[in-house]
Amino acid sequence: MSPRIVVFGSGSVGAYVGGALLHAGADVMLLGRERMQQRILRHGLVLTDLQQRRIDLDAGQVPYRLDPQVLTEADLILLTVKSSDTEQAAQTILQHARPSSVVLSLQNGVGNTEALRRQLPGWQVLGGMVPFNVVQTPDGRLHRGTQGELMVEASPQLSPWLAHFAKAGLPLLERADFVAVQWGKLLLNLNNPLNALSGLPLKTQLSQRAWRRCLALLVDEALVTLDAAGIVPAQVAKIPPRKLPLLLRLPNWLFKRIAAQMLRIDPEARSSMWEDLQAGRRTEIDYLNGAVVALAASLGRTVPANQLLVDLVHQTERGESGSWDGAALWQALQCAR
Ligand SMILES: NC(=O)C1=CN([C@@H]2O[C@H](COP(=O)(O)OP(=O)(O)OC[C@H]3O[C@@H](n4cnc5c(N)ncnc54)[C@H](OP(=O)(O)O)[C@@H]3O)[C@@H](O)[C@H]2O)C=CC1
């Protein structure tokens, strides 16, 4: 019997990765909530990407479960809940899964693997990083709108699954410097609140210099903080972290020529935080820009631009604030500094 994968928290990323593995013949169970189950019952599981690839799975072919009991059969648990659900998910794993199962977090943020290790002492917990974007489209697809390869913390425990991921078109790039990878990804995720507050698709938002200047400020603050903490972020995209602020500040015509890679984004793509605000869910702001605020505070420093974004997103979660335009936010960030 081939080892079983359970994707715990099968929303945008989980159902996309799980669906691709299922299509490639892996033994996969999707564990999630009613919202995604209903979507799959209505539309099937349809995966598309910016290279026009399409996978169509009928609802009957997709084992989507709501009962965490399925964790008892898991050899590999792919954790894809949002960061605020990690602690509860760890308790559920502890209650139902076998301690011999491997837990691979595919979440954003720098604290999830540590939180899991704290709550699952003695378990094999590994970090993973999803570089690409997945959105749920109104016509029922899960659409991957950007490129990049999955990175995972190097471990022999993953060897039974490497071939399955490769066959699914999602090869796992093993990295020994995983904390650096997580911080490298977090620098890119500093754009999540900007994208969410702009209400614009990622490509449109990043095409506007005002928004890029806001992002450059957030990245500047994070880089200074990481330097002070002795953390060197890894390069996880085409552009090295240190060059990012300079490139982001370029005028539109030059940015489009020099950083064309950054705009190789499907017009449909939006950040996961935009999806959260649309669905009226709690966002991951405390785990993204909030992680920079917390690291700075631990060093007796402040990062006013990132702090302002944390505050604005919380206001928006409470319905006290709406969307912004880039120039107005740029002004507000300048005032905050
Ligand atoms: N979307 C993207 O493009 C990317 C996302 N990521 C990261 O991946 C992680 C997942 O993001 P994403 O897929 O967008 O999030 P989603 O909110 O789309 O998916 C998470 C799913 O987990 C479900 N869930 C939460 N708790 C439980 C539980 N206890 N039992 C069962 N199901 C549960 C949620 O249900 P419900 O909503 O009903 O609560 C939801 O369907 C995040 O850390 C995100 O930052 C990384 C790269 C790209």
Ligand SMILES: CC(C)(CO)C(=O)C(=O)O
């Ligand atoms: C891929 C990326 C950076 C897209 O914004 C993301 O991680 C997210 O939406 O959470």
